[in-house]
Amino acid sequence: MSLTYLEAIREAQAKALADDPRVFIYGQDVGAFGGAFKATKNLAKEFPGRVLDAPISEDAMVGAAIGAAIEGFRPIVEMQFADFSTPGLNQILNHAATLYWRTNVPCPITIRLPSGGTSGSGPFHSQSMEAIYAHYPGLIVMTPATVEDAYSMLLEAVAIDDPVIFCEHKYLYYHLKAAALPTEAMPVGKARIARTGRDLTIVAYSAMLHEALAAAEEMAGEGTEIEVVDLRTIKPMDTDTIMASVARTGRLLCVGEAWPWGGVAAEVLARVATEGFDLLDAPPQRLNAKDTPIPYHPNLWSVHRPTARSIVAAARNLLRM
Amino acid sequence: MLQTVESREQPDVVSSFREQYLKAFRLMLLSRVLDEKMASLYRGGKIHGGVFLGRGQEALSVSVGLSLRKGDIFAPLIRDGAGRLAFGEPVLDAVRTYLGSALGPMRGRDGNVHHGRPREGLFPMISHLGAMISTVNGALLARRFLKQEGAVGATCIGDGGTSTGAFHEALNQAAVEKLPLVLVVANNHYAYSTPNSREFACRDLADKAIGYGVTAHKVDGTDLEKCLHTLNEVVAQARGGSGPQLVVAQLLRLCGHGEHDDAHYISAQLKQSRLGRDCLKVAEDHVLRRAWADAAAIQRFREEAALEIEQAVAQVQREAAPDPYKENWCALASRHLSERFETPNSGP
Numbered sequence: 001m002s003l004t005y006l007e008a009i010r011e012a013q014a015k016a017l018a019d020d021p022r023v024f025i026y027g028q029d030v031g032a033f034g035g036a037f038k039a040t041k042n043l044a045k046e047f048p049g050r051v052l053d054a055p056i057s058e059d060a061m062v063g064a065a066i067g068a069a070i071e072g073f074r075p076i077v078e079m080q081f082a083d084f085s086t087p088g089l090n091q092i093l094n095h096a097a098t099l100y101w102r103t104n105v106p107c108p109i110t111i112r113l114p115s116g117g118t119s120g121s122g123p124f125h126s127q128s129m130e131a132i133y134a135h136y137p138g139l140i141v142m143t144p145a146t147v148e149d150a151y152s153m154l155l156e157a158v159a160i161d162d163p164v165i166f167c168e169h170k171y172l173y174y175h176l177k178a179a180a181l182p183t184e185a186m187p188v189g190k191a192r193i194a195r196t197g198r199d200l201t202i203v204a205y206s207a208m209l210h211e212a213l214a215a216a217e218e219m220a221g222e223g224t225e226i227e228v229v230d231l232r233t234i235k236p237m238d239t240d241t242i243m244a245s246v247a248r249t250g251r252l253l254c255v256g257e258a259w260p261w262g263g264v265a266a267e268v269l270a271r272v273a274t275e276g277f278d279l280l281d282a283p284p285q286r287l288n289a290k291d292t293p294i295p296y297h298p299n300l301w302s303v304h305r306p307t308a309r310s311i312v313a314a315a316r317n318l319l320r321m
Numbered sequence: 322m323l324q325t326v327e328s329r330e331q332p333d334v335v336s337s338f339r340e341q342y343l344k345a346f347r348l349m350l351l352s353r354v355l356d357e358k359m360a361s362l363y364r365g366g367k368i369h370g371g372v373f374l375g376r377g378q379e380a381l382s383v384s385v386g387l388s389l390r391k392g393d394i395f396a397p398l399i400r401d402g403a404g405r406l407a408f409g410e411p412v413l414d415a416v417r418t419y420l421g422s423a424l425g426p427m428r429g430r431d432g433n434v435h436h437g438r439p440r441e442g443l444f445p446m447i448s449h450l451g452a453m454i455s456t457v458n459g460a461l462l463a464r465r466f467l468k469q470e471g472a473v474g475a476t477c478i479g480d481g482g483t484s485t486g487a488f489h490e491a492l493n494q495a496a497v498e499k500l501p502l503v504l505v506v507a508n509n510h511y512a513y514s515t516p517n518s519r520e521f522a523c524r525d526l527a528d529k530a531i532g533y534g535v536t537a538h539k540v541d542g543t544d545l546e547k548c549l550h551t552l553n554e555v556v557a558q559a560r561g562g563s564g565p566q567l568v569v570a571q572l573l574r575l576c577g578h579g580e581h582d583d584a585h586y587i588s589a590q591l592k593q594s595r596l597g598r599d600c601l602k603v604a605e606d607h608v609l610r611r612a613w614a615d616a617a618a619i620q621r622f623r624e625e626a627a628l629e630i631e632q633a634v635a636q637v638q639r640e641a642a643p644d645p646y647k648e649n650w651c652a653l654a655s656r657h658l659s660e661r662f663e664t665p666n667s668g669p
Contacts, residue, residue: 024466049466055497057490060455064494067394067459070439073466075459090487095447095456097652102431105439106654137652161654189658236660 003181006173008147009039009112011181012154013076017047020074023158024050026061027078027112036080037114037173058088065109066096074108074158082113082167083127096163097138106161110154115143115167116207116257117305122296128206128258128289133165134235135262140164140188141234145209147178149232152185160188167234169207176210191238193245197225200251200315203242203268205231208255214308219315226315234264242268243276250281253318257305260288282321287314338549339613345387345407345545346604347622349379352403353601354626355412358634359419363580368419373434375400377575378507380600381540383407384548385475385505388556392469394460396444396453396476399434400507400574404477410436410443416633422640429643450478451487454504458491461500473559475503481512483529484520492565496533501559503566505552507542509574510596514586527569535565542572543596545604573597 003011016023025040031053034041044051054061058079065075079085085092092111099107117126134141140162144150150168157164186192194209195216204212209230216226227245231237246252252272254265265286272284289305303310356374363372375382378400386407389395395408402415417425418436427436427445437445444460446453457474464472482488483506495502506526510517523529530537536558540551548570555566573596577584591597608614614622651659 055490055493057455057494059452059487060458060490060494063452063455063487063491064459064462067444067456067461068463068466069459070444070456071460071463071467073463087486090449091452091455094449095452098447099439100654101652102427102435103437103439103445104428108654140653140655140658160658162658236658 002177002179003147004174005147005150005168005176006037006039008151008178008181009154009168010041010043012151013040014043014046016076016155016158017043017050020158022072022074023076024052024068024073025076025078026052026054026065028054028056028080030054030078035078037170039078039112039114058084059091062088062091062096062109062111065111066091066099066107069107069109070099070105074110076110076112076158078112079114081125082115082129083124085111085113085129089132092133092139092163092165093136097136100162101138107163108158108161110157110164110166112166112168114170116169116171117294117301118171119298119301120296121294123293126294128167128256130165130167130234131258131263134264134267138163139235141167142188142232143167143169143206143234144232145169145172145204145206145230147176148182148185152182153188153232156185156188167206171207172210186232189233189236189238191232191241192230193227193241194230195226195228197227198249199225200253200319201227201229201242201245201249202311202315203229203231203245203252203254204256205234205264206257208257208306211306211308211311212255215311215315218308218312224315224319231264237267237271239271239275242272243279246272246276247279250279251318252280252284253311253314254284254286255306255311256286256288258289259291260286261291263288282318285314285318287311339611341387341549342545342604343608343613345380345383345549346608347626348383348387348407349403349545349601349604350622351412351626351629352379352383352406354623354630355415356402358630360580362419362634369421370432371579371581372419373399373579374576375402377573377600378509378542379403380545380548380604381505381507381542381570381572382477384545384552385477385503387549388552389473389475392442392472394442394444394457394472394474396446396457396474397437398446398453398477398479398482400479401477405443408443410438412629412633413637414438416637417640420637421642422637423643424640449487450482451485451491454478454488454491454502455494457502458495458498458500461502462498471560473501473503473556475505475556477505477507479512480506480508480510480517480520480526481515482506483526484512492533492535492567495565496535499564501562501564503552503555503559503568505568505570507570507572509572510591511574511587513578513582525569527567530567533565535567536563538566538568540568540570541595542570543598543600543603545600546607571596572600575599
């Protein structure tokens with residue numbers, strides 16, 4: 001039996017609903033229809049009254065989740081696409097994220113964002129929004145890159161007493177498979193060395209992990225050993241693991257599918273430059289999507305975001321510095 | 322779907338209504354005295370940030386608070402000091418929040434009108450208008466999951482707040498879920514300085530209700546008797562399973578948006594109209610006319626209110642302010658997941 005990343009998300013939600021009566025799911029088309037991507041397939045039937053279709057009202061969806069959380073519930077909100085979480089930003093950033101700080105009452109809500117690009121999805125169905133959410137205090141931001149993490153981190157997200165932004169990558173939904181669900185997991189906030197190497201560190205997360213791994217594989221054929229760090233969680237960020245890797249390799253390339261300005265890659269570089277400047281043998285580099293809206297046509301899209309090919313080019317350049 | 326509520330004149334009902342009216346009147350008085358004290362502290366430079374009064378809106382606000390009971394949910398807005406006291410919020414919570422006491426419910430982390438006790442059903446507002454409506458909806462959904470039917474959630478907003486997307490989304494959501502929500506709109510005719518004519522184009526805000534499939538109620542917000550009758554009835558309807566209720570009250574704010582604002586933009590014509598009446602004076606005249614209390618008793622009420630506020634302020638002024646060096650600076654309940662961003666020591 002094998003299981004996709006998407007099925008792992010569905011299974012995690014089924015387990016959360018089964019294990020904890022305080023969990024419910026709220027989002028557009030999540031009920032009988034099973035969600036736009038089928039991440040809640042059959043859950044409405046298996047858990048009657050606990051998987052609720054919402055009107056197209058992202059602000060009110062999150063507001064209601066906050067109210068239910070105050071009353072002791074642990075709602076999961078499904079945004080149909082990460083891009084559509086923007087109408088809910090006010091409730092997420094100004095209400096959910098401030099509630100505990102202001103009142104001492106925790107706000108344990110999980111907001112699932114089907115994130116990132118797939119071919120042909122265009123400007124409004126492709127966005128990676130983790131940096132916006134990570135910028136605001138009071139939120140945990142997760143970006144699982146593997147089937148195992150999609151499952152275990154979603155269960156962790158529901159269990160955490162704070163609002164969690166769960167960025168699940170749509171490209172990985174069907175492309176990524178695992179033999180079975182994991183029985184154990186790394187702690188939240190801990191990055192993982194996805195591939196060891198001594199010449200250069202690539203820090204990546206979500207779908208970019210796989211582009212980075214492909215790049216590392218290609219360069220291994222040329223005798224270059226690249227270490228790949230999977231951040232897993234954007235916030236909190238595991239600076240120690242990044243720093244330890246840079247200490248081994250002396251070179252850093254951070255790859256993100258999101259836009260460059262003030263993003264996760266910029267944060268990683270800032271941390272390494274401020275805290276580990278003496279570990280570096282060359283200026284730290286980043287590779288992000290181009291600073292334009294995300295294009296529709298596959299030809300344009302193929303060069304808009306980083307790919308294994310552009311990562312290889314950036315890594316070669318960095319090794320020459 | 323517009324309903325008006327008439328008072329019933331049965332003797333026991335009249336007697337209990339008299340009690341409720343007197344209670345409401347005394348809470349309005351307390352709220353007014355509290356407001357005036359906060360304004361005076363503000364003018365004396367003792368309060369940081371703004372001070373926002375409920376002057377002119379106490380009759381409506383107190384009626385919302387008094388119509389609710391323990392176990393209900395109340396998300397008050399900026400001018401709901403009277404409603405908060407009526408719902409049971411201690412005077413100290415308001416004073417401590419304005420003065421930033423470390424012992425207050427917000428511990429100096431949030432101020433002025435932003436206070437509450439979420440776990441006791443009193444939700445502290447965020448500044449973004451309309452946001453509290455769907456939050457109350459969610460709490461009511463939770464009660465439904467728990468099969469705790471019979472609880473009502475009430476929240477207040479102004480005429481300006483009805484223009485937000487959050488208002489629309491949340492009222493629609495409440496209607497779709499048939500929640501026992503009471504949404505009270507205090508139409509004080511100005512959103513800060515913006516008049517109704519630049520805020521909406523419908524004839525009456527109550528007309529919005531039918532578009533959402535909810536029941537509307539209109540009330541004169543300067544008349545405590547009418548406000549109490551309306552809110553008592555409306556809350557009972559919500560509690561009885563009639564779904565969301567929209568109450569639209571006409572009144573005027575008899576002060577600036579905040580104490581920094583002289584409210585010169587409020588039209589003289591409106592001020593001289595029935596809406597410009599001071600609801601507290603109207604209530605006092607009503608009490609005297611019905612001989613529910615005499616002038617001496619009302620004077621005593623006033624003195625007791627002043628004493629209570631003075632004592633609360635004196636107590637809070639002796640309390641410690643929050644200490645920035647003892648603050649944990651952690652926005653997360655999961656303390657172990659917080660990050661530290663201080664610049665590391667560079668060392669010798």
